Amino acid sequence: MLKINERKNTTAWKVFILIIFGVLLVISFFVSNSFGTMKLTNKDIIKAIFVDETGAKRQVIWNIRLPRTIVACLVGMNLALSGTILQGVMGNPLADPQIIGISSGAGLAGILILVVFPEAIHLMAPAAFLGAIGASALIYALAWKNGIKPTRIILAGVAVSALLGAGITTLMVFYSDRVHGAIMFMAGGLSARSWPHVKIILPYTIVGMTAAFVMADKLDILLLGDDVARGLGLNVERTRLILTAIAALLAASAVCVAGLLGFVGLIIPHISRIIIGTNHKYLFPASALLGGGVLMLCDTFARTIFSPVEIPVGVVMAALGAPFFLYLLRKVD
Template structure:
């Protein structure tokens, strides 16, 4: 009987992972294939394999759809994992990079640099990382130092977020030309993103994801609470700081090319936790895949829904994410403490 149960859970595991990988790959393929200009799958393949590098179709694929799809997948994966890490470290299911001011911290740093030193724009990912780090350390420090309740930490995060947002608005009001596509930046979007712009952020994201995955055991133990984690021999302080730095790197790198994209970091980890519930490694990996899938699909919707007009993807994300967040809030109030 029990061996049967193991078998069936293993089988459902395989179905889950296969399905998730298929969905993510499918979303990537759709992202390359679909858009306001109709292309044949063969044209897309030719462009990607380099057999055709000059036609209009190839240019659309290589210089518009490929960077966009890559950007959507990277941003989705980075923000979702950043959210999962922050939720684990703060031991708070309501936390996410956009809620506690990590994204707006990164955005403020970017806006400030763009307004004050336009020539330093290639350092954007690093600058955004710095801003995100400031945001995450502020909130984590506050919650640690004061032993504040979970709700208080969220409220503090909202306040810090509002402050950074005001900073962004000040910067873009005083120097209107600082950021091209301000709306996209404020709401989150991928219009006009290039591979050259993506490369440094992608590097930061891949390295951070690798380190986060390798720390999954420590995150499992951290999730047991500080006292238990320490009595198991984990050095809680350094591990927490390392994870927060990684969360900031992930969110900052994403914000540097896609702007203030909300809700991915909240929805995706929660959905995955509900679907899987096996531990941190599976949570992090599935969040990365699920985030990539979700943002790519939302970006697709943003491009196609009102074609030839385009919505910033953040709008679609918010329409999908806000109801979920509300549901989570009320469930939290009625459910466990």
């Protein structure tokens, strides 16, 4: 165990793990594009993307599989990075966007657009972000008592998540004639995702990931404890607010294209932390790479295991994530 911990502290080890996760991402990309009703080889995929301009394989890859694969990758990256930030900010490995209520805020706003204002579907992304920010503000207001403590944020987040979940259920009851789309949204899925969805999520991914990497050093300082961080000149409360806003942006962008997809932000950061350590300069890219790769593989499994029937990828993630959550629960003091 000592040798493993010593190895995790070396830069060479961290770079090696990032390369491994990058290779996994590339493999997942080709697996996602290979499997389906039409089986394609890696050569077919490359030709369809870069060489061919016509033909059935080009149409399948370019119009169906490639945009869905990219969306899966970006959603996995965003949720994993959001979970990594929240676990760092709150000092709790059980924190993730869905558990503490940020995804529920984005989800309530998304459901509101879907079932009440379907003609304003183009406003889904900003509405989801505002919902996530609103949920974050409510969580902070409820948790504030002479400052913010991570435990209080977790408890307030669970309460807010339950409240917003009740709001989602209420909307579904009042608009039962439009409930099908809402049910798929709540389950979390990537069916029929195409290039417009890529255009929706990509700008938020770029902005959110850039901001997260800029704040990585400050999050490391925050992990030293509030008193030590203040002694080093860090504005603790402002840093927490900025990091939470970044996590909300990443989670909201994922929710608006994939629905309420759970557990990605819980299990991916924890696995990455075990392997690569707690230095967020390396943990952030590791979580993003692993999150994108895992979600592409899970989505491939979800759409092919019972072909031609497709199950939401959220069901697969729940099957993987629930046991892992129970494992974490038993490990936390």
